[in-house]
Amino acid sequence: xxxxxxxxxxxxxxxxxxxxxxxxxxxxxxxxxxxxxxxxxxxxxxxxxxxxxxxxxxxxxxxxxxxxxxxxxxxxxxxxxxxxxxxxxxxxxxxxxxxxxxxxxxxxxxxxxxxxxxxxxxxxxxxxxxxxxxxxxxxxxxxxxxxxxxxxxxxxxxxxxxxxxxxxxxxxxxxxxxxxxxxxxxxxxxxxxxxxxxxxxxxxxxxxxxxxxxxxxxxxxxxxxxxxxxxxxxxxxxxxxxxxxxxxxxxxxxxxxxxxxxxxxxxxxxxxxxxxxxxxxxxxxxxxxxxxxxxxxxxxxxxxxxxxxxxxxxxxxxxxxxxxxxxxxxxxxxxxxxxxxxxxxxxxxxxxxxxxxxxxxxxxxxxxxxxxxxxxxxxxxxxxxxxxxxxxxxxxxxxxxxxxxxxxxxxxxxxxxxx
Amino acid sequence: xxxxxxxxxxxxxxxxxxxxxxxxxxxxxxxxxxxxxxxxxxxxxxxxxxxxxxxxxxxxxxxxxxxxxxxxxxxxxxxxxxxxxxxxxxxxxxxxxxxxxxxxxxxxxxxxxxxxxxxxxxxxxxxxxxxxxxxxxxxxxxxxxxxxxxxxxxxxxxxxxxxxxxxxxxxxxxxxxxxxxxxxxxxxxxxxxxxxxxxxxxxxxxxxxxxxxxxxxxxxxxxxxxxxxxxxxxxxxxxxxxxxxxxxxxxxxxxxxxxxxxxxxxxxxxxxxxxxxxxxxxxxxxxxxxxxxxxxxxxxxxxxxxxxxxxxxxxxxxxxxxxxxxxxxxxxxxxxxxxxxxxxxxxxxxxxxxxxxxxxxxxxxxxxxxxxxxxxxxxxxxxxxxxxxxxxxxxxxxxxxxxxxxxxxxxxxxxxxxx
Numbered sequence: 001x002x003x004x005x006x007x008x009x010x011x012x013x014x015x016x017x018x019x020x021x022x023x024x025x026x027x028x029x030x031x032x033x034x035x036x037x038x039x040x041x042x043x044x045x046x047x048x049x050x051x052x053x054x055x056x057x058x059x060x061x062x063x064x065x066x067x068x069x070x071x072x073x074x075x076x077x078x079x080x081x082x083x084x085x086x087x088x089x090x091x092x093x094x095x096x097x098x099x100x101x102x103x104x105x106x107x108x109x110x111x112x113x114x115x116x117x118x119x120x121x122x123x124x125x126x127x128x129x130x131x132x133x134x135x136x137x138x139x140x141x142x143x144x145x146x147x148x149x150x151x152x153x154x155x156x157x158x159x160x161x162x163x164x165x166x167x168x169x170x171x172x173x174x175x176x177x178x179x180x181x182x183x184x185x186x187x188x189x190x191x192x193x194x195x196x197x198x199x200x201x202x203x204x205x206x207x208x209x210x211x212x213x214x215x216x217x218x219x220x221x222x223x224x225x226x227x228x229x230x231x232x233x234x235x236x237x238x239x240x241x242x243x244x245x246x247x248x249x250x251x252x253x254x255x256x257x258x259x260x261x262x263x264x265x266x267x268x269x270x271x272x273x274x275x276x277x278x279x280x281x282x283x284x285x286x287x288x289x290x291x292x293x294x295x296x297x298x299x300x301x302x303x304x305x306x307x308x309x310x311x312x313x314x315x316x317x318x319x320x321x322x323x324x325x326x327x328x329x330x331x332x333x334x335x336x337x338x339x340x341x342x343x344x345x346x347x348x349x350x351x352x353x354x355x356x357x358x359x360x361x362x363x364x365x366x367x368x369x370x371x372x373x374x375x376x377x378x379x380x381x382x383x384x385x386x387x388x389x390x391x392x393x394x395x396x397x398x399x400x401x402x403x404x405x406x407x408x409x410x411x412x413x414x415x416x417x418x419x
Numbered sequence: 420x421x422x423x424x425x426x427x428x429x430x431x432x433x434x435x436x437x438x439x440x441x442x443x444x445x446x447x448x449x450x451x452x453x454x455x456x457x458x459x460x461x462x463x464x465x466x467x468x469x470x471x472x473x474x475x476x477x478x479x480x481x482x483x484x485x486x487x488x489x490x491x492x493x494x495x496x497x498x499x500x501x502x503x504x505x506x507x508x509x510x511x512x513x514x515x516x517x518x519x520x521x522x523x524x525x526x527x528x529x530x531x532x533x534x535x536x537x538x539x540x541x542x543x544x545x546x547x548x549x550x551x552x553x554x555x556x557x558x559x560x561x562x563x564x565x566x567x568x569x570x571x572x573x574x575x576x577x578x579x580x581x582x583x584x585x586x587x588x589x590x591x592x593x594x595x596x597x598x599x600x601x602x603x604x605x606x607x608x609x610x611x612x613x614x615x616x617x618x619x620x621x622x623x624x625x626x627x628x629x630x631x632x633x634x635x636x637x638x639x640x641x642x643x644x645x646x647x648x649x650x651x652x653x654x655x656x657x658x659x660x661x662x663x664x665x666x667x668x669x670x671x672x673x674x675x676x677x678x679x680x681x682x683x684x685x686x687x688x689x690x691x692x693x694x695x696x697x698x699x700x701x702x703x704x705x706x707x708x709x710x711x712x713x714x715x716x717x718x719x720x721x722x723x724x725x726x727x728x729x730x731x732x733x734x735x736x737x738x739x740x741x742x743x744x745x746x747x748x749x750x751x752x753x754x755x756x757x758x759x760x761x762x763x764x765x766x767x768x769x770x771x772x773x774x775x776x777x778x779x780x781x782x783x784x785x786x787x788x789x790x791x792x793x794x795x796x797x798x799x800x801x802x803x804x805x806x807x808x809x810x811x812x813x814x815x816x817x818x819x820x821x822x823x824x825x826x827x828x829x830x831x832x833x834x835x836x837x838x
Contacts, residue, residue: 180578215756216759331607332634
């Protein structure tokens with residue numbers, strides 16, 4: 001067994017691997033007789049094994065050199081596991097409360113060993129479909145985003161640290177390229193993997209492809225995505241990348257991480273909450289019309305942005321005399337000016353958030369890889385109605401994002417489209 | 420003599436070096452009896468030797484690990500020679516008419532061998548001070564900028580090529596950091612190396628440090644400079660980095676090259692032409708009031724932008740169905756939309772150009788490293804008057820850049836401040 005070569009593991013060879021890896025075998029007290037191993041990778045990309053023994057547990061995630069949900073027809077570098085491990089470690093160091101601990105990384109094997117998020121942890125998206133309220137979600141996610149984005153930006157870092165880190169994550173090019181394609185390009189042209197609820201949304205999909213103003217704006221966002229190294233972003237922060245219980249919120253799967261625009265993360269999360277909102281009508285039944293739940297989602301969207309704004313600004317204020325090189329204290333150390341720069345920065349970030357969030361919504365309705373929020377609505381005509389409303393809102397947000405002055409105005413727009 | 424170690428050369432050891440380097444010795448037919456060597460480095464950073472033999476010539480440029488004009492007190496990596504060589508090669512490949520040929524590069528020695536730009540080539544800045552018209556200057560510089568910027572951007576490149584190149588030039592961090600400091604920070608705070616024509620401009624320098632609106636805007640430009648990898652820019656494209664004769668225009672010294680915002684290059688060139696314009700009153704004498712020459716400078720500024728716009732747009736049109744990933748042909752291939760995206764792109768680039776150009780002007784008046792255009796005006800009160808007008812215009816351009824809709828409006832503003 002050559003340890004220096006990549007090989008895909010199965011449940012049997014995984015045990016041999018664990019035995020040979022102290023950082024893993026020690027987690028389960030080196031006992032194999034009662035070991036339970038289950039493949040649970042329901043995501044789009046990787047193989048994921050849950051390993052539970054009498055005295056401990058962990059998760060093994062292995063990247064294969066293609067996209068799992070599509071197959072070998074869509075190759076994708078297994079080096080993504082390296083960037084996932086680096087991002088897990090970096091974001092985990094900055095916000096350990098909301099990032100699962102990394103136990104082990106094997107670059108040759110593209111293999112990560114990490115904390116098993118034991119039940120009742122479930123994927124947030126499934127919780128949103130089930131209509132479960134998470135009272136700490138906005139608080140936790142805003143905390144995660146504020147810390148990971150602030151501390152990896154030039155508001156905190158020196159340009160020297162920044163350039164070094166940017167250079168490293170340029171190596172995750174293939175995954176950035178994939179995002180660029182599926183989010184900013186495919187939905188706006190005829191593309192092999194695009195799909196939508198047909199025939200209901202045929203005209204809507206066509207309208208997206210023929211909307212010049214929309215395509216003009218999405219190009220600006222794509223440039224920002226490709227060119228602007230603002231912070232180490234998660235890169236795929238939808239509600240399927242978050243695991244939750246009533247009081248725990250854990251962000252997983254940062255394999256798309258790179259130095260990009262902060263609004264791409266915040267927008268991904270908020271955009272997917274808006275999708276969850278518009279899907280609720282499809283999940284309503286006689287026992288639960290979901291009206292109260294929809295209000296909770298809207299409140300969570302509003303709180304997420306407002307708390308993010310508050311926490312991010314507070315971190316900035318706390319570290320305004322630090323080593324961050326974007327705003328040197330010798331230039332910006334007066335309260336009036338400090339207020340102006342924060343306002344200007346947060347306004348641009350808000351508009352980025354709306355633009356990127358909208359682009360992520362559109363891609364989930366007329367592009368490749370849809371979301372379970374809508375896919376689980378069996379009746380196509382109902383699903384299409386939900387999707388059409390979400391699409392309409394997304395188009396408005398993307399094209400008119402600079403006209404929105406607060407998240408409350410966004411919520412009003414959501415209500416307007418829903419009614 | 421260990422060849423694997425860096426050592427600063429002098430005129431004597433340089434001959435030994437040439438003898439041991441075929442790519443150089445062959446240029447002069449391997450003949451040393453009639454060799455003339457002259458140190459001519461009048462720039463701020465490096466040692467430059469002109470080597471002329473009976474059958475050929477070249478220039479040797481060696482970077483030392485500090486800034487020459489300040490000395491060992493301001494260290495700066497000699498690795499800059501590597502990035503200069505890479506940029507010379509890359510830009511030279513794209514625009515050989517206006518970039519001198521690279522003959523030799525030695526990374527260990529931080530040493531470049533390149534074409535000697537023989538007389539009557541002079542530094543453009545000196546020509547502008549002398550009042551010499553260069554009828555092809557706008558044509559040539561717009562050609563150089565259009566080609567080097569277009570072909571290294573995502574309008575032409577794939578994201579894969581782009582990320583690889585961005586990562587490499589992240590290594591030139593120390594020089595970027597230096598620019599960030601002297602252009603975007605030092606003039607806006609009290610700083611050891613800042614100087615200005617005192618006491619005349621004492622209040623003006625103080626006003627720059629206390630102008631909140633100006634500091635707010637310069638922060639946005641600094642972020643763009645640090646974060647936006649739009650194209651491989653020269654990074655220091657002032658009129659001292661251009662050598663000219665009546666019909667030749669050669670861009671030299673790209674040691675500050677990195678992937679940054681295009682407007683930083685275009686702005687540097689145009690901003691320095693505006694400085695040259697405002698300095699003319701200080702060079703006027705009874706024989707020449709410089710009125711006609713000032714009109715030529717204004718015409719050159721206007722032509723530079725307009726020709727750049729035309730050439731850049733033409734390259735875009737020519738390659739719009741190519742491999743550039745910013746605007747995929749399948750999405751943007753309709754004439755109306757193509758027109759809209761070019762307009763939007765060029766409008767933002769124009770405003771970047773004005774902002775960066777203005778920042779470069781301000782730094783030359785109240786920051787470190789002034790320009791000979793002003794320094795050569797002996798009478799301090801006259802010099803201060805010229806500088807004050809340039810500073811006033813620069814502040815307007817920086818703060819109100821988005822209100823300017825054409826280069827003609829910029830020229831009007833220049834005339835207004837001059838009158």
